[in-house]
Amino acid sequence: MLLPCTTAERLNDRMNTRKAQPNRALRGVLSATVLLGALAVPLLAATPANAEELSQSCWTNVDTGETGCFDSSLDIVEQIELATGVPLVATKTDSPNAPLAARASKLADPPLNFLLMTGWDGTNQSGPSVSFFTSAVGVCSGITYSLQSLNEWNDRIESFQAFNGCDAILYEDEFWGGDSFGPAASSNNLGTFNNKASALDLE
Numbered sequence: 001m002l003l004p005c006t007t008a009e010r011l012n013d014r015m016n017t018r019k020a021q022p023n024r025a026l027r028g029v030l031s032a033t034v035l036l037g038a039l040a041v042p043l044l045a046a047t048p049a050n051a052e053e054l055s056q057s058c059w060t061n062v063d064t065g066e067t068g069c070f071d072s073s074l075d076i077v078e079q080i081e082l083a084t085g086v087p088l089v090a091t092k093t094d095s096p097n098a099p100l101a102a103r104a105s106k107l108a109d110p111p112l113n114f115l116l117m118t119g120w121d122g123t124n125q126s127g128p129s130v131s132f133f134t135s136a137v138g139v140c141s142g143i144t145y146s147l148q149s150l151n152e153w154n155d156r157i158e159s160f161q162a163f164n165g166c167d168a169i170l171y172e173d174e175f176w177g178g179d180s181f182g183p184a185a186s187s188n189n190l191g192t193f194n195n196k197a198s199a200l201d202l203e
């Protein structure tokens, strides 16, 4: 998925395609990478392809593509911390103390993981969930994480919460096509967009 061009070129391309969106295919290729300083990291599939895991909650490390799942009755942050052995910073983007918490977390000793977004199968953050996190301290400051397909989570999300300064844009079709919802820090009921999201931007 990596393109043989500089980060600056990639940023320019991305900005251009965002403004004009003249070429969906081009945008898809460009957006399939995470822009992070001089690095471009492929953002991999969201969850394992296993039907029995549709009833579970799952997570993806967007830096590595590593995924894991757990019983959806369990606490999301605790389960990710247990699986990774690393503290997970999960300050809601739209919480009153978010800016202060974000500063504090960036001063903390690494390693830390930062939750980007959790989406839920049901409204009001109910049912199985899918979460995305990164270990990059910059989180969504100038970085956009773009997920071209929600895979097992295609057409399932009915509520979501973004964290650590990220806002989410949900797209009706894979590769960021069709109608969109957001950018927004959270929603407890996507209304007419329930069970539609097939791709994501976290920015």
Ligand SMILES: [Ca+2]
Pocket: 154, 155, 171, 172, 173, 174, 195, 196, 197, 198
């Ligand atoms: Ca869809």
